[in-house]
Amino acid sequence: MAQDPYKVLGVAKGASADDIRKAYRKLAKENHPDLKPGNKDAEERFKEVQAAYDIVGDTDKRARFDRGEIDADGNERAEQPFYRHYADAGADHPYHSADGYADFADMGDIFSDLFGHARQPGGGGRGGGGGARTMRMRGSDVRYAYEVEFLDAARGAKQRITMPDGRDLDLSIPAALRDGQVLRLRGKGMPGLNGGPAGDAFVTVHVKPHKLFRREGNDIHIELPVALHEAVLGGKLRVPTIDGPVTMTVKPGANTGDRLRLRGKGLAGGKGGQRGDQHVTLKVVLPETPDDELTAFLSDWAKDHAYDPRAGMEG
Amino acid sequence: MREAELLKLISGLRRAELRRWVEYGWVVPERRGGDYWFREIDVARVRLVGQIRRDMSVSEDNVATVLSLVDQVYGLRNELRRLARAMEAQPESVRMSIAERLHAER
Numbered sequence: 001m002a003q004d005p006y007k008v009l010g011v012a013k014g015a016s017a018d019d020i021r022k023a024y025r026k027l028a029k030e031n032h033p034d035l036k037p038g039n040k041d042a043e044e045r046f047k048e049v050q051a052a053y054d055i056v057g058d059t060d061k062r063a064r065f066d067r068g069e070i071d072a073d074g075n076e077r078a079e080q081p082f083y084r085h086y087a088d089a090g091a092d093h094p095y096h097s098a099d100g101y102a103d104f105a106d107m108g109d110i111f112s113d114l115f116g117h118a119r120q121p122g123g124g125g126r127g128g129g130g131g132a133r134t135m136r137m138r139g140s141d142v143r144y145a146y147e148v149e150f151l152d153a154a155r156g157a158k159q160r161i162t163m164p165d166g167r168d169l170d171l172s173i174p175a176a177l178r179d180g181q182v183l184r185l186r187g188k189g190m191p192g193l194n195g196g197p198a199g200d201a202f203v204t205v206h207v208k209p210h211k212l213f214r215r216e217g218n219d220i221h222i223e224l225p226v227a228l229h230e231a232v233l234g235g236k237l238r239v240p241t242i243d244g245p246v247t248m249t250v251k252p253g254a255n256t257g258d259r260l261r262l263r264g265k266g267l268a269g270g271k272g273g274q275r276g277d278q279h280v281t282l283k284v285v286l287p288e289t290p291d292d293e294l295t296a297f298l299s300d301w302a303k304d305h306a307y308d309p310r311a312g313m314e315g
Numbered sequence: 316m317r318e319a320e321l322l323k324l325i326s327g328l329r330r331a332e333l334r335r336w337v338e339y340g341w342v343v344p345e346r347r348g349g350d351y352w353f354r355e356i357d358v359a360r361v362r363l364v365g366q367i368r369r370d371m372s373v374s375e376d377n378v379a380t381v382l383s384l385v386d387q388v389y390g391l392r393n394e395l396r397r398l399a400r401a402m403e404a405q406p407e408s409v410r411m412s413i414a415e416r417l418h419a420e421r
Binding site for chain 1: 335359376384385386392
């Protein structure tokens with residue numbers, strides 16, 4: 001039998017008529033026997049390409065091929081029997097279900113006689129027939145792991161994830177989601193059998209660490225570098241928060257280790273629905289290489305103002 | 316037929332998809348050696364599931380419900396046919412009185 005005409009022409013099943021025509025012309029040109037005399041392969045290929053185009057180049061034939069009515073040679077295919085043909089032939093097949101009348105047996109003796117013994121075939125069948133599979137069964141649960149960015153977990157986000165079996169799942173990340181928290185998606189597990197409900201999907205969400213923010217309960221901690229002059233003189237500084245940067249006032253004489261608090265800039269879900277706070281720890285940072293002016297000033301300044309931050313560390 | 320033949324026969328059916336249908340119990344092929352063996356009814360059933368999924372755009376979650384109803388209808392049709400055949404075997408008078416009764420019940 002000839003090959004799949006789409007494959008022969010190297011086009012997708014859904015290709016437009018135009019694309020098919022282009023692909024055909026290109027291949028026909030490449031393999032035309034009159035242009036490649038003596039090349040037997042090209043001749044074979046040319047015939048193949050022509051036969052393929054004969055089918056998918058024709059709207060009508062292409063539709064019939066797609067429906068499976070004709071094969072790649074253009075021959076009529078034997079009509080495929082519908083499922084009904086087999087299912088209606090009796091009860092001796094694995095898909096037989098007695099669910100539609102199983103309760104008739106309770107309605108009186110006559111039905112008990114009529115239907116109650118209906119499923120005791122005199123031999124044949126597949127060990128109890130459809131008994132086991134006509135039970136309504138809930139689909140099994142599935143478990144996945146998923147990683148989210150720190151800020152998405154802090155603020156909440158909607159994300160579409162693709163599961164290993166190819167299905168897409170819309171995941172709603174609640175604000176202030178904790179690392180390792182498990183989200184349950186009802187009905188997103190395996191489908192149930194015989195009309196039973198689908199199982200659930202359990203997604204364990206891991207939160208990636210952030211380069212600036214650290215979480216503690218519902219509070220956010222951040223270390224903020226400040227320049228020497230900002231620490232000594234004070235000023236207004238821009239501080240990143242999970243909502244974006246805000247301006248914070250630092251009093252003159254601030255020092256490394258000083259902690260300031262930004263109320264309500266932490267994570268949601270605290271007591272009474274209030275957001276936690278953001279704690280800012282200052283860290284005085286000197287210029288990378290002190291310039292001459294600074295060096296000169298400090299050597300002068302140290303003569304009269306020297307202090308010992310390590311006093312009391314020994315003994 | 317074997318799985319490979321079935322996949323060739325039904326265009327657009329992927330192996331992973333078919334395996335899933337088998338796993339869900341929508342299609343119940345026989346086991347032969349390490350392979351599945353699809354009887355004619357299984358092949359027709361695979362085609363049916365494919366049509367439910369694609370042509371009717373029923374989501375995979377809902378296919379089990381549709382199949383369950385389909386199976387129930389065929390189960391009922393089968394019982395109804397058996398009942399009809401049993402009635403057919405009755406004497407004329409019995410058939411008549413059953414028919415009368417059925418009309419009266421309506």
